Amino acid sequence: MREQVVMVGDDRPLVGVFCEPKAGELADPRTAVILLNSGVIHRVGSCRLTVTLARAISERSGLSTFRFDFSGIGDSEPRRGTLTADLAAVEEVQEVMNYLSNWKQFDRFILYGLCSGAFAAYRTALEDPRVVATAQLDGYCYMTTKSYLIHYIRRLRSPARWLKFVLRKLGLLEQKRGADLSGIDERYFEVPDFASYPPKAEVAEGLEKLNQRNLQMLYVFMGNEHYRYPEQFSDCFSSVRFGDNLKVIHRPQASHILSEPHDRHTVVDAIVDWVRTTSRALPSA
Secondary structure (H helix, E strand, C coil): CEEEEEEECCCCCEEEEEEECCCCCCCCCCEEEEECCECCECCCCHHHHHHHHHHHHHHHHCCEEEEECCCCCCCCCCCCCCCCHHHHHHHHHHHHHHHHHHHHCCCEEEEEEECHHHHHHHHHHHHCCCEEEEEEECCCCCCCHHHHHHHHHHHHCCHHHHHHHHHHHCCCCCCCCHHHHHCCCHHHCCCCCHHHCCCHHHHHHHHHHHHHCCCEEEEEEECCCCCCCCCHHHHHCCCCCCHHHEEEEEECCCCCCCCCHHHHHHHHHHHHHHHHHHHHCCCCC
């Protein structure tokens, strides 16, 4: 495996690290995996997840990978423009894809992202047919009737929750936010914000388009109070007949940022296996 720092663009370039397999071990010269930022965390990723995953894919799947910082994050300087952050992210991913196409002749890409990185991967896939697969961690999903029932029944059956509720009402217990509990500075703390999600029907329509294009999709959901059971994604988007285009993994004990080494290794292994299987099924010409 060989790594090198790469600057994409002449004016205020995007800074990234290109990782490629050893000579003779490149499994697919046409396909590269691009790993996207989560929130304002730079390309190393939370708990070095992105570095670990990028190297594991190159070593064990035989694919080149590129992890980079969006403008204004990490080593990439801010860029001035009128685009929203969401649109700018798609534009910058496409800029990276264009650069890698010209430099290494890649013509198809697998996009990986956690949380906001997953959303960027989804939006880019909608805009660019060169994206043949996406691996999304805690991507878009919505509550279903079953998840609401599980959510509230567990709360009602929990004596500890009733005790905390009473203590909070009496002013005897301070309610801590996720940033307080994690030990991460709040400005760097990102959790799924369901209130800001696009309408469910809009995402369902997008997924239908991607499914008709035979985009391969891996969704990994960690433990949170909104994703409650393994089949929730399929139930949520039941109008989309994914068939073999979709794989969903649910890790209910894992934290959103995969802070525990065991959970991190398990998810990395699952993604690497999926990438290897997916890339080998792509047409060779």
